Amino acid sequence: MNFDDTPQEAEFRATARAWIAANAPKQYEEELRKSSLGRTQLKNANILDVAKAWQKKKADAGWACLHWPMEYGGRGASPIERVIWQQEEGAFGKLSHMFIIGHGMCGPTMMAFAREEHKRSYLPPLASGEKVWCQLFSEPAGGSDVAGLRTRAEKDGNDWVINGQKIWTSGAHYSDYGILLTRTDPSVPKHKGLTMFFLDMKSPGVEVRPIKQASGASDFNEVYFTNVRIPDHQRLGEVNDGWNVSLTTLMNERSAIGAGVSTGFPELFDYCSNLMLEDGPAIENRAVRSKLANWAVKASGLRYTSMRAISALSKGDRPGPENSIGKLVAGSMIQDIASYALDLQGGAGVVSGAEDAELAGRFQAMLLRAPGTRVEGGTDEIMRNIIAERVLGLPGDIRVDKDVPFNKIPTKGRG
Amino acid sequence: MNFDFSDDQKQLRDQARKFLAEKCSPKAVRVVLDGKAPYDKELWKGLAEMGFLGVAIPEEFGGAGAGHLELCVIAEEMGRTNAPVPFSSTVYLAAEALLIAGSDAQKKKWLPAIASGEAIGTLALFEGKGNPSPKNVKLTAANGVLNGVKKPVADGAIANFAVVAARTGSGGRDGDISLFLVDLKAGGVEVKSLTNLDPTRGQAEITFKDCRAEPLGPAGEGWSILTQVLDRAAVLCAFEQVGGSDRALEMGRDYALDRIAFGRQIGSFQAVKHMLADMYVSATLARSNSYYGAWALSTNAGELPEAAAAARISATQAFQHCAKNNIQVHGGMGFTWEFDCHMYYRRANAMALGLGSLSYWEDQLIDRMRKKNAA
Numbered sequence: 146m147n148f149d150d151t152p153q154e155a156e157f158r159a160t161a162r163a164w165i166a167a168n169a170p171k172q173y174e175e176e177l178r179k180s181s182l183g184r185t186q187l188k189n190a191n192i193l194d195v196a197k198a199w200q201k202k203k204a205d206a207g208w209a210c211l212h213w214p215m216e217y218g219g220r221g222a223s224p225i226e227r228v229i230w231q232q233e234e235g236a237f238g239k240l241s242h243m244f245i246i247g248h249g250m251c252g253p254t255m256m257a258f259a260r261e262e263h264k265r266s267y268l269p270p271l272a273s274g275e276k277v278w279c280q281l282f283s284e285p286a287g288g289s290d291v292a293g294l295r296t297r298a299e300k301d302g303n304d305w306v307i308n309g310q311k312i313w314t315s316g317a318h319y320s321d322y323g324i325l326l327t328r329t330d331p332s333v334p335k336h337k338g339l340t341m342f343f344l345d346m347k348s349p350g351v352e353v354r355p356i357k358q359a360s361g362a363s364d365f366n367e368v369y370f371t372n373v374r375i376p377d378h379q380r381l382g383e384v385n386d387g388w389n390v391s392l393t394t395l396m397n398e399r400s401a402i403g404a405g406v407s408t409g410f411p412e413l414f415d416y417c418s419n420l421m422l423e424d425g426p427a428i429e430n431r432a433v434r435s436k437l438a439n440w441a442v443k444a445s446g447l448r449y450t451s452m453r454a455i456s457a458l459s460k461g462d463r464p465g466p467e468n469s470i471g472k473l474v475a476g477s478m479i480q481d482i483a484s485y486a487l488d489l490q491g492g493a494g495v496v497s498g499a500e501d502a503e504l505a506g507r508f509q510a511m512l513l514r515a516p517g518t519r520v521e522g523g524t525d526e527i528m529r530n531i532i533a534e535r536v537l538g539l540p541g542d543i544r545v546d547k548d549v550p551f552n553k554i555p556t557k558g559r560g
Numbered sequence: 561m562n563f564d565f566s567d568d569q570k571q572l573r574d575q576a577r578k579f580l581a582e583k584c585s586p587k588a589v590r591v592v593l594d595g596k597a598p599y600d601k602e603l604w605k606g607l608a609e610m611g612f613l614g615v616a617i618p619e620e621f622g623g624a625g626a627g628h629l630e631l632c633v634i635a636e637e638m639g640r641t642n643a644p645v646p647f648s649s650t651v652y653l654a655a656e657a658l659l660i661a662g663s664d665a666q667k668k669k670w671l672p673a674i675a676s677g678e679a680i681g682t683l684a685l686f687e688g689k690g691n692p693s694p695k696n697v698k699l700t701a702a703n704g705v706l707n708g709v710k711k712p713v714a715d716g717a718i719a720n721f722a723v724v725a726a727r728t729g730s731g732g733r734d735g736d737i738s739l740f741l742v743d744l745k746a747g748g749v750e751v752k753s754l755t756n757l758d759p760t761r762g763q764a765e766i767t768f769k770d771c772r773a774e775p776l777g778p779a780g781e782g783w784s785i786l787t788q789v790l791d792r793a794a795v796l797c798a799f800e801q802v803g804g805s806d807r808a809l810e811m812g813r814d815y816a817l818d819r820i821a822f823g824r825q826i827g828s829f830q831a832v833k834h835m836l837a838d839m840y841v842s843a844t845l846a847r848s849n850s851y852y853g854a855w856a857l858s859t860n861a862g863e864l865p866e867a868a869a870a871a872r873i874s875a876t877q878a879f880q881h882c883a884k885n886n887i888q889v890h891g892g893m894g895f896t897w898e899f900d901c902h903m904y905y906r907r908a909n910a911m912a913l914g915l916g917s918l919s920y921w922e923d924q925l926i927d928r929m930r931k932k933n934a935a
Binding site for chain 1: 561562563564565566629809813816817824825827828830832833834836837838840841844845846848849851852854855858869870873874877919921922923925926929930933
């Protein structure tokens with residue numbers, strides 16, 4: 146057990162640190178440092194432009210998508226080097242959040258299933274942030290039950306024709322490409338008739354409508370497909386084997402989301418360290434301390450759990466379902482922490498505007514964004530099922546639609 | 561960076577697991593639980609022969625000199641099996657106090673005896689209600705003579721010697737406390753066994769009446785030594801708690817797979833599955849925090865105080881959570897004497913108090929985090 150850098154790791158860290166010091170957009174550092182879940186935006190600049198510029202700079206110098214192979218725009222770095230980079234990149238790493246879906250899920254899926262010439266032409270601009278990707282899986286009828294999706298793909302010559310609707314698509318409004326899961330055979334049980342594609346989001350017939358969330362922000366979209374044509378060479382995997390393809394994406398999604406999860410704890414500890422209550426500093430209040438300690442050990446437990454996972458990865462083990470705990474724990478934690486921070490503000494906690502609220506409404510924004518983190522990438526309940534079934538070996542949920550052709554499955558709860 | 565035990569350490573863990581599976585079955589634990597023996601002497605002897613009692617004691621004092629990471633993996637296995645032996649009081653508390661503060665002569669006298677299983681040691685700190693604090697130490701020491709009552713003292717009734725916290729100054733400050741080493745078989749000591757939550761590890765009241773004692777470490781530095789001892793023991797106990805959490809989770813999982821109700825394995829009901837998933841989550845967080853504690857302990861890193869408190873809280877919560885929900889999964893059967901669930905429930909709740917309560921460690925953790933942030 147050893148937390149010190151090896152000589153090679155130390156050298157990598159020094160090189161990364163020097164490069165970041167010389168190249169990062171420092172004018173935004175303070176603002177980025179103070180941003181947290183629900184409030185990552187810049188006052189005087191478009192964050193997407195700033196993020197793209199930083200990503201491009203990194204890519205040109207060989208610091209983009211560290212774990213990807215070189216030929217696709219990555220660096221072929223080890224998992225530990227990736228962690229070192231994240232530690233050194235610090236607050237600037239928040240700029241990569243816009244690319245998480247593309248880098249964490251679409252890229253790996255393309256790498257596993259796309260043709261070689263597609264990988265070589267599409268992956269490098271994805272790595273460099275010049276092209277942004279989204280993931281078109283969820284539908285109004287299929288959120289947690291992803292395989293219940295209804296968007297149809299029908300073969301027409303060398304093309305597929307797509308009709309249907311997706312929902313909860315992060316970043317679709319600024320995405321250039323997407324990976325799309327469709328139904329190609331409704332006459333077989335639901336997992337067996339799916340096929341995966343990638344497509345140009347500017348294709349005729351694609352319409353993106355932003356969804357206004359509970360927080361008032363619009364990070365997600367509905368996407369409508371009307372006779373959208375996708376050439377067959379953009380199919381990922383075999384026809385009707387889309388479920389297996391999507392499992393690759395979902396496994397990557399959980400480890401991508403689970404790795405650097407925010408918990409809200411550093412923000413709360415910082416807040417309580419400086420906050421004065423009626424009877425003295427918050428941090429000296431017994432009840433506050435007890436709450437903080439309980440969250441502190443969850444936050445550190447998650448941090449060291451992911452370090453254990455990275456150690457396993459660097460020995461050649463594959464990321465397993467146990468990584469689901471990052472998302473599961475952090476999701477409800479950030480919600481509870483935001484709510485507690487407002488409790489400490491008393492009556493004033495209700496004010497959420499960035500101009501008037503305590504700490505520029507940081508915890509208010511966190512509170513309103515938090516419900517989404519407990520749902521996206523799989524609800525808490527799905528995460529618990531994954532742990533119970535795949536880690537502990539408990540029986541799967543009873544699925545009454547398992548062997549039923551998709552077009553015979555009832556679609557409404559009542560009458 | 562490598563955040564895992566080495567292959568050799570994992571091999572040692574397998575060896576300890578195999579040994580304990582054979583020598584420390586639930587049936588063997590029940591002999592002590594039912595009050596038929598104060599502890600499992602055969603097991604204690606076996607642990608000495610395996611070299612487990614002295615694994616972190618240097619070779620010059622009769623130990624194996626392997627180190628604290630090795631002790632951590634053994635501790636986990638002790639916790640898994642609820643071993644009814646005075647391991648934590650002797651190895652984590654008494655031996656660590658000697659290693660930190662003992663004179664050469666004291667080390668030579670007691671450490672080889674610990675490693676060979678001849679001597680059982682303990683720490684006499686508590687005096688009734690309250691958490692570790694200089695203010696709560698009333699027992700006095702004057703000219704090497706102790707007077708006062710310690711209660712509860714873990715394994716006090718079977719211990720050969722104790723490290724005793726005594727007041728040598730008049731205030732409630734750290735500097736008013738000193739540590740002493742007492743041979744409990746000598747005069748001036750009266751021992752009474754106490755009924756306690758976990759009969760597999762006894763508790764006693766020890767009365768010192770004009771009892772001669774030798775100082776352990778410099779006068780007035782007792783509290784600072786004690787803090788170090790408690791931090792080190794917190795990490796080691798955390799591994800026992802992690803082992804116990806894992807075992808309780810396994811028991812619950814196995815029962816959920818075996819037991820049929822409403823025509824289905826109860827483990828197929830989401831309410832049960834999710835309860836077990838949550839047990840897995842807390843056990844995993846505890847394990848990860850404990851690994852960090854193990855690293856800090858084994859390298860004597862500056863992070864140890866904070867890491868020890870985090871491991872302590874996380875492991876205490878996990879063991880309590882897993883032990884109580886294991887009973888819940890078992891339903892009515894889990895509540896019977898006949899099933900083993902209550903052994904883990906008892907151990908979890910007793911261990912939660914042994915080094916100071918959860919709220920005490922919460923307080924410690926926040927103090928230590930603040931100190932680190934201020935530095």
